[in-house]
Amino acid sequence: MIRLWIRKIKQHDYLLMFCLCFATAGLTFIPELVIHKGLFSLVGDFNYQQIPFNILSNRAFKTGDLFWNWSTDLGSNFIGSYSFYTLGSPFFWLSLLFPPMFFQYLVGPLFLLKYCVAGMAAFAYLRRYVRDSRYAMIGALLYAFSGFSTVNLMFNHFHDVVAFFPLLLVGLDRLVLDKRSGWFAAAVAINATVNFFFFMGEVVFLLLYFCVRFLAEDFKKSLRRLPKTFFEGLLGIGMACILFLPAVYFTLQNPRLDQWLYGPSALTFDGSRYLEIIKAVLMPADIMPHQSAIYLSDFTSSGAYLPLFGPVAVVAFVIAAKRSWQRRLILILAAMACVPLLNSFFYLLNASYYARWFYMPVLIMSLMTAQVLENRARYPIGKALIGTGMANALLAAFLLFYPWSLSEKSAVFQMNQFNFYLCTTTAGLIASYYLLHRFSAIRHWWRWATGLVMVFAAGLALFNIVAMHAIYDYQSPEAIDDTVVKTGQQLAKVLPKSENYRISISDGGWNLAMVSATPTVNSFTSMVNGSIFQFYQSIGAPRAVKTIVPDSYYGLIPFLSNRYYVTTVPMSGKKLYAHFYNGYNTIYIYENKDVLPIGFTYKYYLTEKQFSKVPILNRHLVLLKAVIIPQSEVKTVAGLLEPLPQTQLTNQIGGKYYHQDIVARRAETASDFHRSNKGFSANLRVDQPKYVFFSVPYDKGWRATVNGLSVKIINADGFMIVPVTTGNNRIQFTYQTPGLTAGILVSAVSLLLFTGYVSHSAFLRKRRKQLGIKDAAHLDHAKKF
Incomplete structure (x- = not known):
């Protein structure tokens, strides 16, 4: 029976690919899951972000709390806050089958599934470029278990991106080379939904890929496919707009996007960064918060090592295939990785350095490796081994023995950890020598190569997990x-x-x-x-x-x-x-004593410009005296708020005045404050018309009514104030995610267009097949008769 199952698995490439990935990921995760009775954790961001984020998101879906979330900082747009982390992930949707607090038991099995999906998606792309699909399987394993995946173990949601990215290239190839419609649009929709932010960088890669892979190979033919490619790309984004549009709208408010590279910083990194980029390709992935060399900690996601082979086959390919599109593309990507401004194109021109797009060149490196493995005799393996070995030796020697500073004898901070990575790199080079050069024609070569890749990949990732638990034992x-x-x-x-x-x-x-x-x-x-x-x-x-x-x-x-x-x-x-x-x-x-309710009134105001001139150490106290408003709203609040007297800024700060200000604010406070899935409500009684302040973050999605009448919300230094009238006031705030309604409409229309587009394409394809005609031009010719 077991032999029959094995035979059936071998006959189905995707099933075999799934099993290979599952076995490799199983070797990585199952030992830890068994030891800790199903619980899984890592360190830092994984423990304190990924686990709470998934618990919160799971609960929010089940309680219908999908608009404004009160447990995210002072309160925040739920869809905007979690579209980057959870909401677009099919793996998160799968987790909804389980209770929110079950996530720490669920995340291990989900990791296994993510690796399997990544391997199968990569295989779907790589198999086009090799004659023997078994070599595409090795390449897919290299992609799924690359140094990028290992270094980003603590960023659980990055693996969703890695899993589905190859589908973009599968879809684009099918559209341009096979003239099969719909595949690219579907791939775009999936990736834009999975993670809108990473998708922005993927668009840059797709433009490069199209130019280098197609336009440079056959300019006229590819140019004719360009309009349809853009159409399907836009159609795919349109289908993803239900999440993509609100997420983009929300993220544009983030000031981190306003950072920019200036002057020489746009052209060159410092020496340490270049060494880290080289190390990312030559050596196995390090542990982010506990780096072995160059940086004490590095959260840039620098990792591009291919298990076992490293860059050996890539170097051999670059040496031999001088006119190939793969060579041109990987050299362009390497150059972009080394120039800060070009590197930032993959991260929305952010001034902070990130290598979080390295999974894209890793896929091309995996393709080049698969092609070299299939045709080992045609490539200069010996030269590549010597070159890669020398590069590793020089890097190791420099990091180990060259003074890093006056007080540091070398750039190696964790010697045992660095020695492990150095030894595994050396072992990989030796294994590559025997596999690719010495015994390249042995019987069952593919089995030996696949088995060694699996062991190397699982071993490297397992070492990092075990090392993290040993180093950060208080985060078991x-x-x-x-x-x-x-x-x-x-x-x-x-x-x-x-x-x-x-x-x-x-x-x-x-x-x-x-x-x-x-x-x-x-x-x-x-x-x-x-x-x-x-x-x-x-x-x-x-x-x-x-x-x-x-x-x-x-x-x-x-x-x-x-x-x-x-x-x-x-x-x-x-x-x-x-x-x-x-x-x-x-x-x-x-x-805490002397705490105010979330809603209270003010008598005075300060403009933002006036507030900026208050000494920084006094500003938190001034907030208890006056509400901060934009200069443009001074006329709006006239008659209901008064300018704060100068004496209160200069002579009445702190001490007894602190308690007096609290008493003044407590004189009129909101009662019956109630939070709901769509906002909040409160009651307030005042002696005259004025403004009530709520320490709830301002957002354009808020709408407010007082006693059933719509009122204008003023942005008060990031919070909200609304006018109230004399006597009792029933205040109701309702939140609607900005961009969500438009996103739903665009997605619905795009899905209808996609359905019609694919159906029409299928009809034409069937018609051509019936007439025995190969392309649309012949079909037009046939219609004349």
Whole structure:
């Protein structure tokens, strides 16, 4: 029976490809899953971002909380915040079959599935360029388990991109070479949905690929295919607009996109970066937060090593195939990787260096390797081995023995770790010598090569996982289950059910509020509303990927309604609300005094320009005196708000005035504050017309009514104020994700167009087949008769 199954698997290429990837990924992940009884964790971002993000997103779908999310920093657009991480991933959709808190048990098996999909997608592309599909399988294994995949283990969502990217090239080849319509549009729709941000870089690659692969080979013929290629590309983006459009609209508010490369920094990196790029190709992937050499830590995703073979076959191909499109393309990509401005094209011209597009050239390197393996006798393997060996030796010698600075004797910071990578690189070169040069004609060569690739790939990834757990033993799977998942669950039980407060965490990187579904003041994510960045910039504490509020900014505690403080350290002089043991350590919850509700009124205002002139250390206190508005809104608030007297800025800051300001704000506060899936509501009684302030981030998707009448929302330094009238006021805020309605409409229309387009193409193809005609030109000729 087993032999029969094996025979059937061998007869089906994609099934065999799946099994090879599953076995390789199984060797990587199953040992850890068995040891930790199904739990899986890594380090840093994986533990404190990927796990909370997936728990939150899973719960949001099941509770219908799909618009405004209160547990992401001060509150944020849910679709915009998580389209980059979870919402476009088919693997996330699969996880919805399970409870939200089950994710740490689910992520290991999902990793296995991602590697299998990546291998099969790469195989679908590579098999076109080799005669024997078995070599496409080796190339697909090299792509799926490359250094890029290994270095990015802690970025779970990057593997979704790696899994589906090859489909873009499959679709483009089928459109241009086979004249098969619809495949490219479908691939574009899938990739634009999976991750809109990575897709932007993929568009750059596709343009290069089209020019080098097609226009340079046959300019006139390819040029005729260009309009249809653009049409299918736009059609694919249109089908993805249900998520793509809201995500892009949201991301354009992020100030990180405004960074730019200036002067010489646009032309050259420093020497360390060039060494890191070379190392990424020559040696196995390092551990991001614990690099062995060059950088102590590096989160740029630099990894492009092909298991076992490294760049040997690529070098051989470049030497021999001087007129091939593969050679031209890989040399262009190498040049772009070495020029900061060109490199940034793959990352929306961001000034920060990232190598998060290296999976694209890795696919081409895998293709070149597969072609060399199939025709080993035709390529200068010996020269490539010597060249690659010398390059590795020179790099290793320089990193090990050349002084790195006056105080550092070399660029190697973790000797044992570096020695492991160096030894495996050497072992790969030796194995390549025997496989490609010495015993290239032995019987069952493919089996030997495939087996060694699988062992190398699994071994390298498994080493990194085991090393991470050894180095960061306090972030073991069990510890993360206690400190993140169970702590979040317990917080939800312990904290009061009232809705008019927020919490803060002693370490803003834990993202516990996402697990507990609690409003918070801090988070560890770069995907939050642009108004949040605006606020922190204005108070002199610019936000990057974490919300870090300085302890000296104590005025923000009442201002942001931060009622509870969660920590693992016992504190004297604070009111202990509750404490519990989470299985790893004790969690203490302290209640802050003098905290304001989320909604309260102001008497005075300051313009943004005036506020910027206030000393930075006083700004958090001024926020309790006056609301901050744009200069353009001064006329709008006239009669309801007064300019803040200068004496309050100069002589009445801090000390007793701090408590007086809190009392003044508490005089008129919102009651019955209630959060819902579509916004929030509150009641407020005032003695005269004025503006009420809500510390909820401003967004163009908000609409507000007071006593059933629509009112204008003013952006108050990243938050919102609305006018209220004398007496009782029923205030209702409703949120609609900007771009979502238009995105749904565009996607629906595009899907209808796609269906008609594919059906029409299928009809023409069937018609040509019936008439025995090969192309549309002959069909037109036949119609004349």
